[in-house]
Amino acid sequence: MALRAAATLAFLMFAGLVPAAAVEPLPAPTGPVILVLDGKLDTHNTSDGKAAFDLAMLQALPKTSFATTTIWTDGMQSFEGVKIADLLARLDAKPAEINALASNDYEIRFPTGDAVAHGAIIAYAQNGAAIPRNDKGPLWIVYPYDQEAELSNERFLSQSVWSLDHMTLY
Numbered sequence: 001m002a003l004r005a006a007a008t009l010a011f012l013m014f015a016g017l018v019p020a021a022a023v024e025p026l027p028a029p030t031g032p033v034i035l036v037l038d039g040k041l042d043t044h045n046t047s048d049g050k051a052a053f054d055l056a057m058l059q060a061l062p063k064t065s066f067a068t069t070t071i072w073t074d075g076m077q078s079f080e081g082v083k084i085a086d087l088l089a090r091l092d093a094k095p096a097e098i099n100a101l102a103s104n105d106y107e108i109r110f111p112t113g114d115a116v117a118h119g120a121i122i123a124y125a126q127n128g129a130a131i132p133r134n135d136k137g138p139l140w141i142v143y144p145y146d147q148e149a150e151l152s153n154e155r156f157l158s159q160s161v162w163s164l165d166h167m168t169l170y
């Protein structure tokens with residue numbers, strides 16, 4: 001039955017009768033909300049037009065993991081999370097810039113292209129475990145620093161927002 005509905009929807013989309021953004025509405029979070037996106041996005045799940053995610057919803061998005069050292073940690077670290085690019089794709093959002101805000105009020109606005117071109121992820125796990133709230137968690141924007149020398153520049157370090165809890169899309 002679900003298959004038939006999906007096939008019908010696919011046909012309607014193909015026929016141009018349903019906008020592609022309507023394919024997958026964002027489900028409502030059932031657990032504690034840990035990330036809220038607002039601004040330039042059409043796919044939302046709150047009455048005021050925002051996209052609210054609990055951990056399970058983030059974990060259900062395409063997973064990316066890599067190992068890297070960071071200037072904030074000792075030794076090789078493995079990170080697992082969702083690429084900012086994949087999160088934006090899920091929301092069918094194409095912002096030129098993103099303002100990332102942390103629960104400690106740190107914030108930075110940066111070109112989306114930085115995150116997309118250099119593989120930034122929103123990490124929800126570090127070395128196989130949830131990232132503690134009092135140690136840069138539960139969400140931390142990380143780049144695969146070891147993969148490109150450029151990623152050690154202040155530009156990318158300053159985008160490595162820990163305790164991320166809010167993104168505004170511009």
Ligand SMILES: Nc1nc2c(c(=O)[nH]1)N[C@H]1C(S)=C(S)[C@@H](COP(=O)(O)O)O[C@H]1N2
Nearest residue numbers: 072102104106154157158159160161162163
């Ligand atoms: N939540 C949060 N993330 C943050 C910061 C911060 O103060 N709070 N500082 C940013 C900046 S400006 C840089 S350069 C790097 C490194 O910060 P540090 O040198 O203070 O460790 O983390 C970034 N991420």
Ligand SMILES: [Mo]
Nearest residue numbers: 154157158159
């Ligand atoms: Mo910085």
